[in-house]
Amino acid sequence: MFTRRLRAGRCPTCNLINARQPDREPTLDAYHQRVDELLAAVPEPARLVIRRYVRWAVTRPLQRKVSDGAAVRSDLLHWPLVRVRTATLFAAAVTADAGSLASVTQTQLDAWVTELPSHRPALRSFVKWAVDHDYVPAELDVPASISREQRAMLDDEERLALAQRLLRDQLDDPPARLAAVLVLLFGQRITRLAALDVDAVIVTDSRTTLTLAITPIRLREPLAGLAREVAGHARRTGSRWLFPSSQGNRPLSGERLRDRAAKLGLTNALHARNGALAALAAQLPPALLADQIGLSVGAAAKWSKAIAATRGTYVGLRAQ
Known part of the structure; x- marks a missing residue:
């Protein structure tokens, strides 16, 4: 059944994705709600670190752009949400394995980047901030170059x-x-x-x-x-x-x-x-x-x- 639909030009997976809720205008309230949902998935004490990163390095610059007259559109909100999502995913994963952000090793960081290469730019932003504020070991680094995915x-x-x-x-x-x-x-x-x-x-x-x-x-x-x-x-x-x-x-x-x-x-x-x-x-x-x-x-x-x-x-x- 799945194969017949695919050959007929209909993607079963796309049918699931396309059955979505009605479009709505983007808002900062929707942004903040999504941020809260993402933060809730991070265990303490890592959540406190991520919350500070989101507040000062992500949300504050976004609010400044809006105050300067930028329209609240999905292209304005997309990159901040990507940064928040990447930071929360990384924090939840590494604290489950390493116990805390302060215990993360370069080997663990490299393994995470290898498995999620598309998250490299957003993760690099978080790691640089976390190193600058002494939340992770000073030697941690996410190289800017992106290797090709298989x-x-x-x-x-x-x-x-x-x-x-x-x-x-x-x-x-x-x-x-x-x-x-x-x-x-x-x-x-x-x-x-x-x-x-x-x-x-x-x-x-x-x-x-x-x-x-x-x-x-x-x-x-x-x-x-x-x-x-x-x-x-x-x-x-x-x-x-x-x-x-x-x-x-x-x-x-x-x-x-x-x-x-x-x-x-x-x-x-x-x-x-x-x-x-x-x-x-x-x-x-x-x-x-x-x-x-x-x-x-x-x-x-x-x-x-x-x-x-x-x-x-x-x-x-x-x-x-």
């Missing part, structure tokens, strides 16, 4: 068949199934998924949405049901994380979540992710792709160029 990808037929099996079959380990499907359909990185807050999944009436970046994505069945199951279990255990560790007070490590997904058939997450991004970039404009799944606009544009996709610029920050 473009090898999983065949669409194989990728969608695996997603269909994980969604339809009653297999063990629903959290790993959900993580694997989000890689296969939305091109997500495992380390990024591991840091998702449980409130990324919201159920209102008969609608289930998942927030991976700025704009919530409305999910369709059976993916919606799987997301509700995983989020419901996390909430019943009192966890704030969508993919909690066995202790519940920390997110599951990216390495552990990757191992569990591999046991279900996702043996090469990078190739699966590349296949999903190529399919999405062929259907969606770069700015919309970034807005929905968390790529930088630059990375999304590179994917579109790589597959010769052309689209107009998409604008519009939606209220969360």
